[in-house]
Amino acid sequence: MAIALVAHPTLDAVTEQIGDALPITGLYYPVRSRPSDSTLPFYGDLTAMLAETGAHTCAFLSPYQNLHKDVKTCLEAGVDVLCGGPIPKLDDQTALQSKARLAIGGVHHSSALFNKALQQRLNPSFAQAVYLRLLSGAQGPGLLPAWWAACKQWTLAIDLLGETPLQLHISAYRQGRAYQIALTAATTSGTTVQLLIAPQRTLTELTLLGTGGTISASSAQSGIALSNAQGTRIMPDVLPPAEIEWLRRFEHKNAPPQPDGASISDCGPLLLRGLRQALRQKRPIALKL
Incomplete structure (x- = not known):
């Protein structure tokens, strides 16, 4: 190997x-x-x-x-x-x-953080998802790294919620080679989705609000916080980067699973066109998925 x-x-x-x-x-x-x-x-x-x-x-x-x-x-x-x-x-x-x-794509399927969040989201006590917010930093300056980060967060959101919104709004701002991107959508079940991409590479935040509790995590805390009527507890996450297991699974002939909705390859070109249009027109752009 x-x-x-x-x-x-x-x-x-x-x-x-x-x-x-x-x-x-x-x-x-x-x-x-x-x-x-x-x-x-x-x-x-x-x-x-x-x-x-x-x-x-x-x-x-x-x-x-x-x-x-x-x-x-x-x-x-x-x-x-x-x-x-x-x-x-x-x-x-x-x-x-x-x-x-x-x-x-599919790196997040090998992430302990994602899998813990998904496990809790599927717990009957969490009930209905109401609001999902993801914040991520682009790995470098320029449009392509910011776009890649947006695509990754979009497919993560689809897999975490288990459904694909029918419409998406994109806002984008550029200062030099630094890009800020905001994606906003709503699922058919009523969950509001907000995805934010910032130039700061190490930024990572996840907040999922449900009618039965809250799941949250950030780069500032080494784990995932679970809050419900019984209180709040932290599940530590000190595991290595998800890319290691992602590569190991591929070597064992296990391709990353595709999301229930559009794959990262399908949504990528659409997001890139919408992002460029939002930058040109300097206003939010609506995309039908």
Whole structure:
């Protein structure tokens, strides 16, 4: 089992932890930068990394302009691809004609935080979901990282609630290469959904209000808080990054499960078009899903 990683330098801490847990044979940055103290073998060229390491899986953890070209390179070389988010401009025929596997998204299914929240949401005592708020930071500057973060939060929300809203409103603001995004929607059962993307990479917050209690978590607390009529308790979460188990499952031939509604590949282009339109028009945009 040999795995190559492609990631933005801002994910150095994550890639190091992945390297400690799995047989990572190479690391490639899609930007002009080199790691200062990484323990992973670094390559300045993707093709060279694939050839020299003999990797049979390449995991793409970050979005960038030529992502589709690099994914195509892997698939044509017979290298399985696991990608953390949607791939703009990827030719469907490339994936269909390749014998290599391609799986996109689904990192949250390997997250202890998500699975704890889902378990509690499905508990009969939680009753009906009323309000869901997710706040996440983009992993780097630029439109594509902000868009990827929005796609990930959208599919997480769908999977956590178990239903897909019929309409979505997008608001976006840009200052330099920093983007703030707000997605607002309502499900057919009446749950209000608010997803926020901020430039601060380490931000993570989850609040789910139900008629029988509240589930909350944030990067400021090491666990998930469960509140109901009996009081509040904290369930600690000191587990490693979800990407480790996500990769391990893929290596064991278990593709990430798809959400009940549109997959991350289906909703990705729609969200990107809506985001660009909201930025151009400088007002909220309504999207039918």
